[in-house]
Structure formats: C-alpha cells, structure tokens
Amino acid sequence: MAGPKAGEERILILAPIGRDAATIGDVLRRAGLQGVVCPDLPALLDSLRAGAGAAMVAEEALFGRGSTSLVEWVEAQPPWSDLPFIVLTSKQARPEVPVWRKSLLAKLRNASLLERPLDALGLSSAAESAVRSRRRQYEVQAYLSERALAAETLKRLVAERTSELEAANAALRLEMEQRRETEEALRQSQKMEAVGQLTGGLAHDFNNLLTAIVGSLEMIKVRVAQGRSCELERFLSAAHEGAMRAAALTHRLLAFSRRQTLDPRPTDLNRLVAGMEELIRRTVGPAIDVEVIAEPDLWASLVDQNQMENALLNLCINARDAMPDGGRLTIETANTTFDDRVARERAVIVGDYVVLCVRDTGVGMGPDVIAHAFDPFYTTKPMGQGTGLGLSMVYGFARQSGGFARIESEVGRGAAVNVHLPRHVGGSASADVGPVLDAVPPLQAGATVLVVEDEPMIRMLLVESLREQGFTAVEAEDGASALSVLRSIALVDVLVTDVGLPGGVNGRQVAEAARAERPNLEILFITGYAESAVVSGHLPSRMHVMTKPFVPEALVDRIRGLMSAQRAIIRRVRPGT
Numbered sequence: 307m308a309g310p311k312a313g314e315e316r317i318l319i320l321a322p323i324g325r326d327a328a329t330i331g332d333v334l335r336r337a338g339l340q341g342v343v344c345p346d347l348p349a350l351l352d353s354l355r356a357g358a359g360a361a362m363v364a365e366e367a368l369f370g371r372g373s374t375s376l377v378e379w380v381e382a383q384p385p386w387s388d389l390p391f392i393v394l395t396s397k398q399a400r401p402e403v404p405v406w407r408k409s410l411l412a413k414l415r416n417a418s419l420l421e422r423p424l425d426a427l428g429l430s431s432a433a434e435s436a437v438r439s440r441r442r443q444y445e446v447q448a449y450l451s452e453r454a455l456a457a458e459t460l461k462r463l464v465a466e467r468t469s470e471l472e473a474a475n476a477a478l479r480l481e482m483e484q485r486r487e488t489e490e491a492l493r494q495s496q497k498m499e500a501v502g503q504l505t506g507g508l509a510h511d512f513n514n515l516l517t518a519i520v521g522s523l524e525m526i527k528v529r530v531a532q533g534r535s536c537e538l539e540r541f542l543s544a545a546h547e548g549a550m551r552a553a554a555l556t557h558r559l560l561a562f563s564r565r566q567t568l569d570p571r572p573t574d575l576n577r578l579v580a581g582m583e584e585l586i587r588r589t590v591g592p593a594i595d596v597e598v599i600a601e602p603d604l605w606a607s608l609v610d611q612n613q614m615e616n617a618l619l620n621l622c623i624n625a626r627d628a629m630p631d632g633g634r635l636t637i638e639t640a641n642t643t644f645d646d647r648v649a650r651e652r653a654v655i656v657g658d659y660v661v662l663c664v665r666d667t668g669v670g671m672g673p674d675v676i677a678h679a680f681d682p683f684y685t686t687k688p689m690g691q692g693t694g695l696g697l698s699m700v701y702g703f704a705r706q707s708g709g710f711a712r713i714e715s716e717v718g719r720g721a722a723v724n725v726h727l728p729r730h731v732g733g734s735a736s737a738d739v740g741p742v743l744d745a746v747p748p749l750q751a752g753a754t755v756l757v758v759e760d761e762p763m764i765r766m767l768l769v770e771s772l773r774e775q776g777f778t779a780v781e782a783e784d785g786a787s788a789l790s791v792l793r794s795i796a797l798v799d800v801l802v803t804d805v806g807l808p809g810g811v812n813g814r815q816v817a818e819a820a821r822a823e824r825p826n827l828e829i830l831f832i833t834g835y836a837e838s839a840v841v842s843g844h845l846p847s848r849m850h851v852m853t854k855p856f857v858p859e860a861l862v863d864r865i866r867g868l869m870s871a872q873r874a875i876i877r878r879v880r881p882g883t
Contacts, residue, residue: 785811
C-alpha cells in the first residue's frame with residue numbers, strides 16, 4: 307500500500323491568543339511531527355480541506371458562534387474520514403463553559419481534551435496518537451479506493467464479457483437460423499429428390515405395363531381385322547397380366563401414401579400368421595428354415611386383414627431375398643407398452659402395441675441403407691428384381707393403421723423389421739342382426755342391384771356384367787339420381803356405390819339415406835382413392851368396402867356372397883323361411 311501523501315500527517319494548530327501556537331509548534335517539531343500554525347478559523351478550514359493528520363484547537367477560538375463553520379466541515383467528511391481533534395482547555399473557566407465543551411465534543415465526533423498548562427511529553431504523546439489514528443483512516447481510504455477501482459474494473463470486465471457473450475449469442479442464433487434454413491432447404495431438396503425418384507420409378511413401371519397393355523390390344527385389333535381369332539388368347543393374357551400388375555402397383559403406392567382404403571377388423575395376429583405359415587414356407591423355399599414364435603396371450607389389433615397379410619408376405623419375401631444361400635426366417639409376435647420416456651425417444655404415441663417382427667439371418671443393412679429403406683422405389687436388389695415398394699407399402703400401412711414400423715440391422719448380421727400396431731380393446735368382429743321386415747322376399751339370382759358410379763365406362767362394365775349373370779341392374783350417375791331411384795323402385799336388394807360422387811351427395815350419404823328407409827339393404831362401397839376417409843373406421847352392419855380396380859366377375863362374386871349371408875341371417879332370425 308502506498309505511503310502517506312504530503313500534508314496528510316501534518317498537525318494544524320489554532321491558538322490565536324498568546325504564545326501557545328508557537329510553543330506547541332516547537333514541541334511538535336522536537337518530537338518529529340510537522341505542525342502548521344493557522345492564524346484564524348478560516349485559515350484552519352482552508353488547511354483542513356488541503357489535508358491534515360490532526361488538529362489542535364484552543365477552546366477560546368471556538369467559544370460562542372465560531373464553531374459553526376468547523377462543525378459543518380466535520381459533518382461533510384467522506385465516510386472513511388474522522389479527523390482527530392485535540393481541544394486545549396483551561397482550568398479557570400466560566401460556569402457555562404463545561405456544558406459548551408460537552409456539546410462541542412459531540413459535534414466534533416473524534417475529539418479529546420488536553421488541559422493547559424501543557425507539558426511537552428503529554429502534548430507530543432497526544433499528537434502522535436492522533437496522527438496514528440488518522441494514518442489508519444488514510445489506509446482505509448486507500449483500501450476502499452482499491453476496492454472501488456477493483457469493482458469498477460470488474461464491472462468493466464463483466465460488461466465487456468457480457469458484450470462478448472451477447473455477440474457470441476447473436477452469432478450463434480444467426481448460425482442456428484442459417485442452419486435451420488440450410489436443413490429446411492436440404493429437407494426440401496430431399497423431398498424433391500424423393501418425389502423425382504417416386505415419379506421416375508412410377509413412370510418407368512407404368513410405361514412398361516402400358517406398353518404391354520396397349521401393344522397387346524393393338525395386336526388384338528390387327529388379328530381381328532385379319533380374321534386370325536385363334537391367336538387372340540395370347541395377347542388377351544398379356545394385356546390382362548399387365549393390367550393386374552398395374553393394379554398391384556397402384557395398391558402399393560396407396561399403401562405407401564397411407565391413402566389406401568382399409569377395412570379394419572379386430573384381428574388375432576397369431577391366427578393370421580398361422581393361417582399364412584404354409585404359404586410363407588412355400589414362398590421362401592426349402593433352403594430357409596421358418597420359425598414362428600407366438601406370444602400366448604397376444605392382444606388383439608384393429609387392422610385390415612388382407613393388407614396385413616400382404617405386408618407380412620412382403621416382409622418374408624424381402625427376408626428371403628436377403629438370404630440367397632439360405633438361412634433362418636423368424637416370425638415373432640409380442641405385446642409391448644411404451645411409456646412417456648420411451649415414446650419421446652422413439653417419437654411415437656404412448657400406449658400398448660402389438661408387435662409383428664420378421665427377422666432374418668441374411669446380409670443385413672448399414673445405417674445408410676436403413677435411412678432410405680422405407681423410401682418408395684428404393685432398392686438394393688439388381689435391376690429388374692425389385693420395385694422398391696415392398697417396405698414402403700409396409701411402412702405406409704402401419705402408419706395408416708395408427709402404428710409404425712422400424713428396422714434393426716447390422717451388416718452381415720441379418721435384419722429385423724418390427725411392425726407396431728395399436729392394441730385393440732373391445733369385442734371381436736361380429737355381424738349385427740338388424741331388424742327384419744315382414745315383407746322381405748326370398749333372394750333369387752334375379753335380385754335387383756342399384757349401381758351408382760359417375761365414370762360411364764366403369765358403370766357400363768358393371769351393369770353389363772351383372773345383367774350377364776341374371777341380375778336386374780339399375781344404374782345412377784350421381785348421388786341425387788341414386789336417391790331418386792331408391793324412392794321410385796319398390797325393391798332394391800344390394801346398393802353398389804362409388805364413394806366420391808359429383809353433385810354434392812357422396813356415396814356414404816346415399817348409403818345412410820337408403821339405410822334409413824331400407825334397414826336390411828346390403829351396401830357395397832367401391833372406391834379407388836382417398837375417399838376412404840368417408841368409409842374409414844368400423845363400418846355398420848351390412849356395409850362393406852371393395853377397392854378398385856377389380857374385374858367384373860369379382861364384383862358378381864362379392865354380391866352373391868352378400869346375398870348368401872343375408873339369407874343365412876334371415877333363416878336364423880325367422881326359422882323356416
């Protein structure tokens with residue numbers, strides 16, 4: 307710590323009467339102290355403002371009203387300062403002086419009395435004690451100044467660091483925003499790439515199929531014109547096969563897009579797997595061992611059984627292709643529950659799930675392949691050996707059913723595809739028996755079918771095929787005309803209606819209006835796209851769904867099946883009919 311500055315330890319002397327000031331100065335000088343004589347009170351105040359170690363003041367210089375300005379200086383001292391005062395008193399004094407002294411000591415705060423006549427030792431001792439006290443005050447001042455400087459320095463450093471952190475934070479926010487924009491641009495690019503891959507693969511496959519269909523039809527026209535009907539069967543088969551493959555491709559695309567028409571029913575996956583086990587064994591071949599591990603107390607799931615079978619078969623075919631030299635295929639069912647933590651980690655909905663796992667011991671997949679495995683038209687198989695839609699169809703079907711699919715695999719260690727489907731809590735599917743009207747006649751081959759279809763070519767094919775089989779077919783091109791037909795005809799046994807109809811009345815509305823007037827009417831929805839939203843969920847009794855495309859014979863068979871089921875219901879409710 308720095309030593310005292312010039313003037314900080316001098317002792318100011320105010321004794322204007324007699325030789326006291328000069329005597330005191332001599333004593334202090336001999337004691338090694340610096341004494342400064344002030345001729346009057348204003349001079350003392352000026353010296354105090356310049357700095358001092360102590361002040362020796364004769365009481366007569368302050369008696370009366372002379373102490374006011376000095377008291378004001380004392381009260382104006384900074385917090386660290388408490389200047390020592392030595393007040394020189396006399397033995398002989400007027401009676402009011404003691405009271406005044408006491409008041410003066412209180413006002414000067416740090417004051418002591420030294421009675422005259424003075425002796426050198428007592429004077430120098432009091433002076434040295436006062437200077438030491440003042441020196442400690444200056445040390446406190448230096449310490450406080452250093453602390454204030456340190457605080458100011460800290461404040462400046464904090465401000466600088468805060469500014470640096472704010473700048474870094476702003477730069478980080480800018481970088482995060484730029485990264486978000488970059489990621490968004492990358493996602494958009496990936497979407498466009500996926501769309502390009504999808505449309506490119508779709509155009510490629512459909513162009514091939516259309517070439518086969520159109521070419522076959524052209525050859526049929528040529529052969530008919532030439533009168534060579536004996537060769538038509540070959541081209542008819544080729545056109546039919548191309549159309550069926552195009553229909554299968556469309557179903558897979560709808561499954562991937564989660565827009566296929568589903569007919570969900572409470573399903574026991576153990577029973578479904580058991581029913582397909584023999585077909586799977588024949589499909590994968592004798593070189594692959596098939597093992598089924600079924601959960602004994604498996605929960606039910608609400609799925610479209612036909613689409614579930616297709617998904618399982620696709621997974622088994624993929625597993626077979628991953629084991630060209632043979633191996634083991636394991637089909638396993640299980641129950642699982644995802645709590646909040648696991649659901650957050652896997653980005654799924656909390657709840658109970660039924661799991662269908664198809665595991666193989668094949669070549670496996672690396673992280674890059676897994677990342678794209680569910681993309682449409684993505685395949686690692688050689689050209690011409692896969693469409694790249696199998697896994698994407700499984701993924702789309704699982705998502706549309708309220709679940710999800712995920713892949714676990716390592717290169718050289720096989721792969722496992724897990725399809726998670728929500729648990730279904732409720733009764734099994736059953737056919738509800740509606741009220742039976744007294745006027746229900748026996749159903750015969752000539753039963754009346756109302757066909758509601760806005761596409762003229764499809765309507766013509768369906769009506770003609772039904773009439774060929776002996777049905778009475780009535781047609782309507784939209785919902786309004788269908789309702790008019792239902793009001794004008796006494797008997798309609800089966801309503802076949804498209805879901806998406808023009809004119810503001812869709813197929814579901816037509817069905818509801820018809821069911822209100824004809825409770826026993828069998829209703830078959832035919833749909834080819836996302837109108838499934840209108841017929842999604844568990845349909846009421848005697849409402850069914852058939853997905854386009856289909857051959858006319860399939861429609862006829864479906865109608866006959868509905869009529870047979872209706873006859874069985876009537877016999878149970880009204881024995882003897």
